[in-house]
Amino acid sequence: MKTSIVALALAGLLTGANALAAPVADKPVYGVHGFDLTARDLSVKPGDDFFQYANGAWLARTPIPSDKAAISLAALMNDLTEERLRGIMEGAEANVPHRPTTLAGKVGAFYKSFMDEARVEKLGASPLQPGLDEIRSAKSRADLAALMGRANVSFHDPLFQMSIDVDLKDPSRYSVYLTQAGLGLPDRDYYLKPEFAAQKTAYQAHVATVLKLAGWPDPEGAAKRIVDYETKISEASWTKIQQRDLDAIYNPMPATGLAAFAPGFDWAGYLKAAGVGAAATVIVSEKTAFPKLAALFAATDIATLKDWAAYHDADNASPYLSKAFADAWFELHAKTLGGQKEQKVRWKRGVHMVSGGDGLAGDRYDNFGNMSWAVGQLYTAKYFPPQAKAKIEALVQNLKSAYRVRIEHLDWMGPATKAEALKKLDTYSIKVGYPDHSMRDYSRLVILDDDLVGNVLRVAAVDWAYQTTKIGAKVDRGEWVMSPQTIDAYNGNLRDIVFPAAILEPPMFDPNADPAYNYGGVGGVIGHELTHGFDDEGRKIDAFGALRDWWTKSDADTFEARAKKLGAQYSRYEPVPGFHINGDLTMGENIADAGGLTLALDAYHASLGGKPAPVVDGYTGDQRVFLGWAQAWRGKATADAIKQQTASDPHSFRKFRVNGDVVNIDAWYAAFDVKPGDKMYIAPKDRVHIW
Numbered sequence: 001m002k003t004s005i006v007a008l009a010l011a012g013l014l015t016g017a018n019a020l021a022a023p024v025a026d027k028p029v030y031g032v033h034g035f036d037l038t039a040r041d042l043s044v045k046p047g048d049d050f051f052q053y054a055n056g057a058w059l060a061r062t063p064i065p066s067d068k069a070a071i072s073l074a075a076l077m078n079d080l081t082e083e084r085l086r087g088i089m090e091g092a093e094a095n096v097p098h099r100p101t102t103l104a105g106k107v108g109a110f111y112k113s114f115m116d117e118a119r120v121e122k123l124g125a126s127p128l129q130p131g132l133d134e135i136r137s138a139k140s141r142a143d144l145a146a147l148m149g150r151a152n153v154s155f156h157d158p159l160f161q162m163s164i165d166v167d168l169k170d171p172s173r174y175s176v177y178l179t180q181a182g183l184g185l186p187d188r189d190y191y192l193k194p195e196f197a198a199q200k201t202a203y204q205a206h207v208a209t210v211l212k213l214a215g216w217p218d219p220e221g222a223a224k225r226i227v228d229y230e231t232k233i234s235e236a237s238w239t240k241i242q243q244r245d246l247d248a249i250y251n252p253m254p255a256t257g258l259a260a261f262a263p264g265f266d267w268a269g270y271l272k273a274a275g276v277g278a279a280a281t282v283i284v285s286e287k288t289a290f291p292k293l294a295a296l297f298a299a300t301d302i303a304t305l306k307d308w309a310a311y312h313d314a315d316n317a318s319p320y321l322s323k324a325f326a327d328a329w330f331e332l333h334a335k336t337l338g339g340q341k342e343q344k345v346r347w348k349r350g351v352h353m354v355s356g357g358d359g360l361a362g363d364r365y366d367n368f369g370n371m372s373w374a375v376g377q378l379y380t381a382k383y384f385p386p387q388a389k390a391k392i393e394a395l396v397q398n399l400k401s402a403y404r405v406r407i408e409h410l411d412w413m414g415p416a417t418k419a420e421a422l423k424k425l426d427t428y429s430i431k432v433g434y435p436d437h438s439m440r441d442y443s444r445l446v447i448l449d450d451d452l453v454g455n456v457l458r459v460a461a462v463d464w465a466y467q468t469t470k471i472g473a474k475v476d477r478g479e480w481v482m483s484p485q486t487i488d489a490y491n492g493n494l495r496d497i498v499f500p501a502a503i504l505e506p507p508m509f510d511p512n513a514d515p516a517y518n519y520g521g522v523g524g525v526i527g528h529e530l531t532h533g534f535d536d537e538g539r540k541i542d543a544f545g546a547l548r549d550w551w552t553k554s555d556a557d558t559f560e561a562r563a564k565k566l567g568a569q570y571s572r573y574e575p576v577p578g579f580h581i582n583g584d585l586t587m588g589e590n591i592a593d594a595g596g597l598t599l600a601l602d603a604y605h606a607s608l609g610g611k612p613a614p615v616v617d618g619y620t621g622d623q624r625v626f627l628g629w630a631q632a633w634r635g636k637a638t639a640d641a642i643k644q645q646t647a648s649d650p651h652s653f654r655k656f657r658v659n660g661d662v663v664n665i666d667a668w669y670a671a672f673d674v675k676p677g678d679k680m681y682i683a684p685k686d687r688v689h690i691w
Contacts, residue, residue, distance in 0.1 A: 068340060089354060166493040210311055252284075253284060255279050397430075412558050430497050520600055563587060569664075
């Protein structure tokens with residue numbers, strides 16, 4: 001479908017270039033947030049580089065902070081959230097007892113244990129010793145496999161990562177999933193491609209530095225052996241693109257069958273140590289990689305395996321150790337790989353250590369040993385008003401309604417597939433702000449104000465205990481996997497669209513802002529998450545949340561042909577010289593972006609109720625929706641951060657989340673009078689329309 005059905009009555013409002021400078025009469029009054037006129041680069045035509053037109057002046061005047069690898073709207077929102085969380089934690093820290101019993105007290109004591117830098121320095125490498133002693137005392141590969149089984153409650157690293165999630169083919173129950181792991185660099189490409197040779201060399205030097213700090217023998221020789229071993233792991237591993245094929249990565253098998261399937265690794269000991277030994281079935285992801293990785297483990301001398309285990313133990317613990325360790329971790333992971341110039345000040349690291357990572361380069365705290373759910377309760381009690389929740393829920397419903405209309409009128413989809421798609425859309429639950437019930441029970445958690453590493457490991461144990469109790473339990477559709485203070489959103493395995501409280505803040509969402517701006521910004525994000533349920537992966541999940549082919553062959557073929565065309569378009573984009581976006585890796589996010597912005601425009605039209613959109617600051621309603629999307633993604637990053645994202649992240653670099661979207665939306669051409677000869681112009685027959 002080339003244009004929105006709900007937009008047809010308003011087509012006359014889509015004006016050309018003259019609207020860019022139209023006089024403003026009776027300008028509506030909104031809140032302080034809306035399209036930022038000062039951000040524009042008026043030397044650039046919208047049709048030549050829309051991202052630059054909308055954001056160029058802002059990009060020129062906004063430096064990347066020395067303690068970040070990127071600057072963006074989310075990063076600026078994160079600064080506010082950091083300050084709020086700091087206030088919460090410092091308030092909770094005041095007069096906290098050594099071993100608090102209240103939720104706020106535990107948060108405060110945890111933060112205090114990180115901020116007590118003098119004690120952390122005094123302890124030096126000593127908190128590492130229990131883990132290193134376990135590695136030293138391992139007498140066999142079976143002993144090392146058992147240590148890997150404890151990866152979710154220790155600093156040990158696994159060759160095979162374990163998680164517990166909704167079963168893709170039986171969404172009424174949870175299953176144990178196993179995926180490939182074992183690499184210290186962001187992706188297998190860093191070991192195998194010549195363009196990452198410098199990073200690989202720096203990594204080997206880093207490994208030696210960390211082992212030396214930990215007091216491990218022969219750090220230089222061990223570093224070479226470790227990198228050689230990980231290079232072999234990378235050769236056996238699946239690519240990020242292969243890992244996106246839901247059918248290929250769903251391989252259930254009896255837990256007792258792992259030994260025959262991938263011999264050379266003590267699977268029984270590994271599962272027992274993880275606390276899931278009673279699981280009858282496991283789901284293997286990278287099926288052909290597992291036998292190779294197990295054989296590599298069996299063929300590698302035990303001394304090298306211990307070297308590898310010791311390095312990862314020390315590196316994983318480094319952010320919680322003395323300055324020498326923390327600096328070494330920063331030098332590789334944030335500076336060399338991300339281009340971040342300076343380490344964050346200690347209070348910011350402390351905030352994210354307790355609360356969870358901020359999603360920016362240089363954080364290790366996202367998924368391990370943090371009290372994110374406790375902090376979320378304290379955050380939302382203070383900073384998330386009920387009226388914001390009500391307004392965003394209404395906006396979401398408008399987007400769902402727009403999606404229904406769009407599916408009903410798709411010109412390339414047959415009735416049978418449409419019926420299934422609409423059934424699935426109706427099953428989506430919308431979660432806004434914070435969970436309806438607590439996601440963790442911290443009542444028995446022991447937090448001491450002078451035991452940082454112990455606190456981290458005890459919190460990790462609480463998290464993993466929660467996960468293991470899900471085995472055999474009924475699936476909780478009210479579960480959240482992203483805490484309220486996270487500036488992000490997601491579409492989950494529970495057919496849920498989740499918008500944490502922290503993303504529902506100005507300027508991403510302002511209840512009093514220009515509606516067109518809100519629809520272009522947070523509305524586009526809502527539409528993005530809805531569309532994920534129907535991207536190249538999500539379309540394989542049915543209305544009950546099960547992995548099932550519910551498409552007619554003709555409709556599936558059409559979808560795949562259009563998706564392939566979109567992938568080819570994105571693969572031509574080059575964020576930094578020599579690094580092209582991988583259209584297959586970013587396929588799902590690109591489809592979701594295109595669908596999200598299209599739905600946002602449809603929903604904005606419907607919200608007008610047949611009335612003409614007001615002109616604000618010389619821009620029509622449609623223009624402001626597109627500009628709201630463009631400014632929601634404004635930002636820039638270091639070249640190293642862009643390279644890392646391009647190699648390993650399923651999201652396209654932000655400039656192309658704007659320019660790659662609008663060129664396929666016919667209404668954008670009408671709104672900004674984009675014509676042949678403009679640099680971004682794509683002929684109508686070559687535009688990609690999926691949702």
